Amino acid sequence: MIRWLLLLMLAAGPALAVGDPADQLPNPAQEERARVIGRELRCMVCQNQSIEDSDADLARDLRRIVREQVAQGKPDEAVLTFVHERYGDFVLLKPPFKMATALLWGMPAIALLGGALLIRGMRRRQRVAPGPQELTQAERDRLAQLSGRPRE
């Protein structure tokens, strides 16, 4: 029984996540613009979805606001700024580059640089490591003495 319910829920999940078609803009070009903007905006309730993907109440309200402003002819930047001013950096799925986010944006470069330095260090150590060395004359004498062979 429970298994069937779970299967049903899995099947129903993606269908529910789609926004209400009644909220869509009649102009397809504007609707497409609104979707592009909406995909840049995080749903603050579910946090790992954009407002276009989320079925949360707040996401629906924000979708409506985005569409209203697009229909009013506001440029994309202005719509994003409207939401950003109210919800802060976290609402942008692509956070802006500034002091607080420098580490976040710089991490791939830092990781790459760290890896390159590590590899260089390992290579150098390999090169420096001495191979088998020739015996000195004194060592050869001692060896010969111990093994009882005549001297060279």
Add this chain to the structure above:
Amino acid sequence: MSEAAPNPEAAAWRRRALLLAPLAAAGLGGAGFYAMLRGLGTGDYDPRGVPSALIGKAPPDFSLPPLEGTGLPGLSAADLRTGKPMLVNFFASWCVPCVIEHPQLMRLAREGVAIMGIAYKDKPVDSLGFLKQRGTPYARLGVDQPGRVAIDWGLYGVPETYLLDKGGIIRWRMAGPVTEEILAQQVTPLLRRYA
């Protein structure tokens, strides 16, 4: 192939450090995890918490109608500058954590703290029932049924509570219920500081 170490003492020390490094990492991780768990318990740490974009700013301009039947006046931005610190509390009758925080709000109101209420996406009759049953801590109460004013505040759930200083600037925001711990550790000291 063994590595030729120029100094056997240094090599021995390095071996020991290598042995201790995982232990130290595990110890640090454990301490961090413990601090997180403790913070979760006391409410100091919230992994889903997001700082409000309005901290240090004046609240947005708005004007909300009163809730009929309470006898309280409605709420607008001009009401938030009284020369005293105050709380602005978003609530709804359908919100379970709002029930948890309600006694704390009642206590603050009894102590003379001004609390402004905003009923978020709630049917007026339900808000009224909620307040009739549990008491009204609010000095003023606005009804935001469409939830648009809430978005201007950057609200992302109920309850949310904002603390405004005497100049009407937003200084603190709590997303989630004001528990007894949060009341004692954060709200009361902040009210004193911004008085």
